[in-house]
Amino acid sequence: MQVVVGAGVAGLVIANRLLNAGYDVVVLEKSRGFGGRLATRRIGNLRFDHGAQFLKANEPREIPFATDQWIRWADKSGAQYWASPQGMTNFAKNLAVNLDVRLEHLVTKIEILRTGYRLLADCHSPSEAERVYLSCPLPQSLKLLKNSHIAYDPCLDQIKYAKALIGLVGFEDAVPAIKLDAIQLNPTPDIAMVTDQKSKQVSNEPAWTFTMASNWSEIYFDSSEQEQKFAMLRAIDRWLSVINKDVQFNGQILQIKKWRYSHPLTQAQYLYSEVFKNLILIGDAFGGGSIHGSIRSAISAPL
Ligand SMILES: Cc1cc2nc3c(=O)[nH]c(=O)nc-3n(C[C@H](O)[C@H](O)[C@H](O)COP(=O)(O)OP(=O)(O)OC[C@H]3O[C@@H](n4cnc5c(N)ncnc54)[C@H](O)[C@@H]3O)c2cc1C
Incomplete structure (x- = not known):
């Protein structure tokens, strides 16, 4: 065996x-x-x-x-x-x-x-x-x-491994009017990846995943969920303002997922x-x- x-x-x-x-x-x-x-x-x-x-x-x-x-x-x-x-x-x-x-x-x-x-x-x-x-x-x-x-x-x-905090975002109203690729890598220093699950054909309805950068995740990993959501919303606002400052973020962070071992920092x-x-x-x-x-x-x- x-x-x-x-x-x-x-x-x-x-x-x-x-x-x-x-x-x-x-x-x-x-x-x-x-x-x-x-x-x-x-x-x-x-x-x-x-x-x-x-x-x-x-x-x-x-x-x-x-x-x-x-x-x-x-x-x-x-x-x-x-x-x-x-x-x-x-x-x-x-x-x-x-x-x-x-x-x-x-x-x-x-x-x-x-x-x-x-x-x-x-x-x-x-x-x-x-x-x-x-x-x-x-x-x-x-x-x-x-x-x-x-x-x-x-x-x-x-x-050692990097940590990762992930924000799962849904929308009650229309999705912000921006052109989003299925995956955006490193769009800002705080965000490692933004994924549009609808473009990836994972979700039938609009659903975005925010994979926060390892430095950001390290800082907030042990914070309360409320603090994590608040800080994540600020990071998302900064990201959106870079793409189109006229667009407001109207999504809702539905859940936060924590990964203690996201990826190794060396190999x-x-x-x-x-x-x-x-x-x-x-x-x-x-x-x-x-x-x-x-x-x-x-x-x-x-x-
Ligand atoms: C948020 C995030 C985003 C990522 N994005 C990408 C990406 O877009 N592209 C990419 O290529 N990679 C990405 N990665 C990295 C990629 O996911 C990993 O490198 C890869 O999946 C690791 O696979 P693995 O089988 O080596 O380990 P794991 O997937 O961690 O599998 C190990 C398994 O062992 C189990 N286990 C642990 N301890 C025990 C035990 N004592 N007894 C029994 N079972 C145990 C765990 O439950 C787990 O199922 C990402 C990782 C994270 C966390």
Whole structure:
């Protein structure tokens, strides 16, 4: 048995590789759904991607095992962006179709056995494995190794993650009369990305996602939701005034989503780390802080 911890894109890609190679594989995921930072949420009749918004890849070959009907667009430099019209979670759900994914399995400890490993998960019987892949955001994988008294390359402790606060915005009245691309990257120093979910075909009704910049998110991460909303509204007003000072923001921040581990600020020198025989770390801290980076790590790791 091979066990993968984490059902984000890295975990799902390595699990598919193992399955295709003929191994028995189980994926243990702590949350109630697939995808990790590929996350889509419905609020009333609106739908939002509130984690990753797009995948950057030159061609479909770089997105292994995907069966999605992608929408694709290119920027002025020719870089290609891909998104799943049902929302980015759908990409993860499709990757998981043939896999044995056990949701609500928080792995808390790994014991080294003579022939492999025993993984302890909250409220579930332990799983035994010949080989284990940890695909959590790196600080969470390292915490698990520390709890398990398993040593790893101390350089990995230097890799820190940025935080992200996300504003999910809907409109009771007409949407502000501005021309908005599906995705605007870094439109102001406070905002890392504005996404029009309707243009991305994720939502039938107007729905905007504001991914706040890491510096901004760091400042407000532990503030009350009221303070976060107030500061976010000011940042949105500043953004709109740059585009068209005659337009007023008439949207409503419906929800704020917090990501403690958004993306790594630096990355490891290698694409995966085998910390002990057949115990392998993968994910965006290795391949680079993006979906593509996580895929690159998962397709480089040994089976
Ligand atoms: C707001 C935001 C916007 C982003 N925008 C983009 C973008 O537009 N384009 C892009 O390419 N990238 C973007 N990224 C980065 C991208 O989402 C990530 O790099 C990528 O999805 C990471 O995938 P992963 O599988 O490595 O990790 P994750 O998606 O984090 O998956 C790890 C999984 O492990 C699970 N887990 C953790 N600990 C345990 C445990 N102890 N037991 C069991 N399960 C556990 C988690 O619940 C999670 O499901 C964004 C990220 C965020 C947060």
